[in-house]
Amino acid sequence: MANLKEVRNRIASVISTQQITKAMKMVSAAKLRRAQDAIVMMRPYASKLRDIMENISGTLEGGVGGELTKARPVEKVLIVAVNSNRGLCGAFNAVVIRTVNRLIREEYSRQAKEGNVKVLCIGKKASDFFNKHKNLYAGNHNELYAKLTFENVSAVADSIMKEFAAGQYDRVDIVYNQFKNAAVQYIQHEQMLPVAPPMKKGNDKNVVNDYIFEPGKEQLVLELLPKSVRIQLFKAVLDSHASEHGARMTAMSKATDNAGDLLKELRLSYNKARQAAITGEILEIVAGAEALNG
Amino acid sequence: MQLEIITPDKKVYSGEVSSVSVPGAKGRFEMLNNHAAVISTLLNGKVKIKDKEGVKSFDVKGGVVENLKNKIIILAESV
Numbered sequence: 001m002a003n004l005k006e007v008r009n010r011i012a013s014v015i016s017t018q019q020i021t022k023a024m025k026m027v028s029a030a031k032l033r034r035a036q037d038a039i040v041m042m043r044p045y046a047s048k049l050r051d052i053m054e055n056i057s058g059t060l061e062g063g064v065g066g067e068l069t070k071a072r073p074v075e076k077v078l079i080v081a082v083n084s085n086r087g088l089c090g091a092f093n094a095v096v097i098r099t100v101n102r103l104i105r106e107e108y109s110r111q112a113k114e115g116n117v118k119v120l121c122i123g124k125k126a127s128d129f130f131n132k133h134k135n136l137y138a139g140n141h142n143e144l145y146a147k148l149t150f151e152n153v154s155a156v157a158d159s160i161m162k163e164f165a166a167g168q169y170d171r172v173d174i175v176y177n178q179f180k181n182a183a184v185q186y187i188q189h190e191q192m193l194p195v196a197p198p199m200k201k202g203n204d205k206n207v208v209n210d211y212i213f214e215p216g217k218e219q220l221v222l223e224l225l226p227k228s229v230r231i232q233l234f235k236a237v238l239d240s241h242a243s244e245h246g247a248r249m250t251a252m253s254k255a256t257d258n259a260g261d262l263l264k265e266l267r268l269s270y271n272k273a274r275q276a277a278i279t280g281e282i283l284e285i286v287a288g289a290e291a292l293n294g
Numbered sequence: 295m296q297l298e299i300i301t302p303d304k305k306v307y308s309g310e311v312s313s314v315s316v317p318g319a320k321g322r323f324e325m326l327n328n329h330a331a332v333i334s335t336l337l338n339g340k341v342k343i344k345d346k347e348g349v350k351s352f353d354v355k356g357g358v359v360e361n362l363k364n365k366i367i368i369l370a371e372s373v
Binding site for chain 2: 038041042044045046048049051052055056149150151154210211212213214215219220223224227230231234
């Protein structure tokens with residue numbers, strides 16, 4: 001009998017877990033849609049900005065770009081790790097941390113030995129991890145996810161650019177999950193600073209060469225470069241945000257399915273135990289009746 | 295002329311206009327039909343446009359304008 005009650009309790013607890021995972025899945029689906037909308041909204045700006053940059057550099061002789069494009073010997077490195085504030089989203093957070101660790105171990109092992117690699121965390125899961133390694137930790141911007149606007153993200157980008165221009169870092173990399181669809185994210189590792197100078201479009205006939213440039217081409221590039229850095233960071237954060245919800249949705253959907261399978265098994269064993277108990281009782285009664293008759 | 299005003303957060307305006315006046319880096323200027331191709335950064339200030347519903351004005355910050363073949367695009371960091 002005790003076994004029956006135990007199984008009943010198990011079933012009740014699995015049902016309530018399943019309800020929670022189902023609810024989380026639904027919430028993530030709604031948030032995913034909004035995160036995707038934000039990406040779609042950002043895309044025209046990013047692509048137009050790139051077009052304009054290309055149009056300018058198409059008419060520009062030689063490389064211009066000022067402080068942000070200057071490649072220095074890489075001594076001091078900043079890695080921006082973008083993940084999420086919350087867990088329960090599969091390997092989403094772990095893969096960012098793993099990639100950053102691999103970068104530190106392999107690509108930047110020399111700089112790391114001298115203590116010149118820092119990690120700036122966007123997302124509580126990354127900051128919790130790297131906070132344990134004080135020689136790596138460069139702070140966090142976990143508050144970004146509370147209000148994910150271009151303004152807030154560009155403030156972070158501006159402070160990174162300022163530190164780069166001041167020579168505090170020679171190279172800034174960014175690691176984030178790129179959004180493909182709800183089920184698929186790619187881990188992405190990009191160079192953020194120094195900016196690769198805008199590519200000159202080969203001998204493209206589409207480039208119109210008789211633009212009027214105000215104030216001047218060089219100055220325009222100087223003004224536009226920070227914008228493209230800001231939008232690069234913004235894109236990374238938005239992508240990561242959408243990926244997070246996608247990953248959580250998939251994880252929670254799997255968890256709901258698993259809970260369903262578990263329930264099926266538990267119900268089967270519950271019914272088996274119940275039937276065995278009934279059979280046992282009948283046997284007892286019949287045996288008792290036989291004894292009386294006999 | 296076709297005008298689009300775009301920020302990273304949303305598309306603020308898109309439509310047919312007859313005149314656009316922007317606070318260019320070297321002074322405010324107005325673009326009418328068949329204006330020459332131009333790329334200019336903008337100061338923080340008002341973009342005034344005239345479409346068939348009348349005159350509208352937008353406060354832009356950190357903007358760039360591109361005009362190519364009667365297609366005007368204003369990229370702003372915030373409006």
